[in-house]
Amino acid sequence: MTSEEQGIALSDFVPQPTLVTEEHAIGKAKFPAVDAHNHLGWWEAEKADELVALMDEAGLRTIVSLDGGRRENLEDHLDAYPRKHPGRFVVFTRVAWNEAEDPQFPARAAEQLRRDVEAGARGLKVSKTLGLRARNPEGDLYRADDDRLAPVWQACAEVGIPVLIHIADPVAFFQPLDGRNERWEELHRHQGWHFFKPEFPSFDDLMQQQENLVAAHPKTTFISAHVGSYAENLAWISGMFDRYPNYYVDISARIAELGRQPYTTREWFLKYADRILFGTDSRPNAGTYRIHWRFLETADEYFNYSLADPPGQGRWRIYGVHLPDGVLRKVYHDNAARLIDLG
Numbered sequence: 001m002t003s004e005e006q007g008i009a010l011s012d013f014v015p016q017p018t019l020v021t022e023e024h025a026i027g028k029a030k031f032p033a034v035d036a037h038n039h040l041g042w043w044e045a046e047k048a049d050e051l052v053a054l055m056d057e058a059g060l061r062t063i064v065s066l067d068g069g070r071r072e073n074l075e076d077h078l079d080a081y082p083r084k085h086p087g088r089f090v091v092f093t094r095v096a097w098n099e100a101e102d103p104q105f106p107a108r109a110a111e112q113l114r115r116d117v118e119a120g121a122r123g124l125k126v127s128k129t130l131g132l133r134a135r136n137p138e139g140d141l142y143r144a145d146d147d148r149l150a151p152v153w154q155a156c157a158e159v160g161i162p163v164l165i166h167i168a169d170p171v172a173f174f175q176p177l178d179g180r181n182e183r184w185e186e187l188h189r190h191q192g193w194h195f196f197k198p199e200f201p202s203f204d205d206l207m208q209q210q211e212n213l214v215a216a217h218p219k220t221t222f223i224s225a226h227v228g229s230y231a232e233n234l235a236w237i238s239g240m241f242d243r244y245p246n247y248y249v250d251i252s253a254r255i256a257e258l259g260r261q262p263y264t265t266r267e268w269f270l271k272y273a274d275r276i277l278f279g280t281d282s283r284p285n286a287g288t289y290r291i292h293w294r295f296l297e298t299a300d301e302y303f304n305y306s307l308a309d310p311p312g313q314g315r316w317r318i319y320g321v322h323l324p325d326g327v328l329r330k331v332y333h334d335n336a337a338r339l340i341d342l343g
């Protein structure tokens with residue numbers, strides 16, 4: 001056999017497109033942008049000045065850090081970012097889901113929330129722990145729509161902060177890990193992200209929990225992370241927008257999904273321009289922001305959605321959705337400014 005007949009491992013297959021199409025390098029967002037989903041736990045607190053310089057270059061007005069969570073860390077996080085650079089950073093807090101088995105947890109969490117907001121937190125971040133890991137007083141998984149958690153959501157409405165909630169994960173993470181799974185390579189690298197196991201709820205169940213939660217608390221504003229965890233099905237997200245005026249999404253970590261269905265995505269942005277927030281969920285990096293600006297602002301075709309090659313979420317490329325200025329302004333800034341006190 002010649003080496004040409006032997007083949008190569010999939011991991012060695014990194015095809016480089018030979019297409020010759022227009023390419024636009026956009027270093028700076030067209031309008032001042034808010035990254036509504038970031039984690040400055042990934043950054044070095046003593047280098048906040050460097051981060052501000054990076055933001056100025058990329059055209060970012062504000063970064064929302066969802067890492068004000070661990071209680072002892074909230075004050076440090078506030079000191080390092082918003083208190084040092086007012087208007088440029090916002091910090092969200094968290095509640096201690098590892099204490100959720102205690103029947104007093106919801107009341108205690110609600111109280112802690114009020115104190116955190118007084119200290120300077122501007123939102124509550126809820127991770128996918130709720131739905132996949134947190135335990136209720138019976139020792140079972142806490143459902144996101146469990147009535148006992150109502151005090152937490154009510155407290156957010158009362159003090160006027162949004163809940164940025166991540167529920168579930170990509171659909172493929174809830175499917176069998178075999179040769180038909182489109183995220184096989186990613187799941188092979190991160191086996192802890194595979195939820196097709198008896199101890200976990202199904203994807204559909206988690207989407208139902210999400211809907212029940214949003215429906216039961218119309219006075220609470222929910223920003224559902226990663227396009228509501230269902231970027232694969234924008235019709236479903238559109239239904240949520242139609243039914244619940246308190247429901248919003250961020251697009252963080254999902255331009256791979258959005259950019260492979262550019263016609264549907266563009267129509268969706270135009271129709272729901274008031275409900276979609278820009279975000280990255282990625283350590284701040286000029287290159288990563290550039291890819292996002294290119295996706296949102298240009299009609300460039302078939303480009304990598306990531307700095308990695310092959311990109312991590314799947315072996316496909318994306319298309320820009322060339323949003324008009326009015327939509328860009330809302331998605332980049334105005335929607336975030338309406339929902340979050342940006343200082």
Ligand SMILES: [Zn+2]
Pocket residue numbers: 037038039066281
């Ligand atoms: Zn995140």
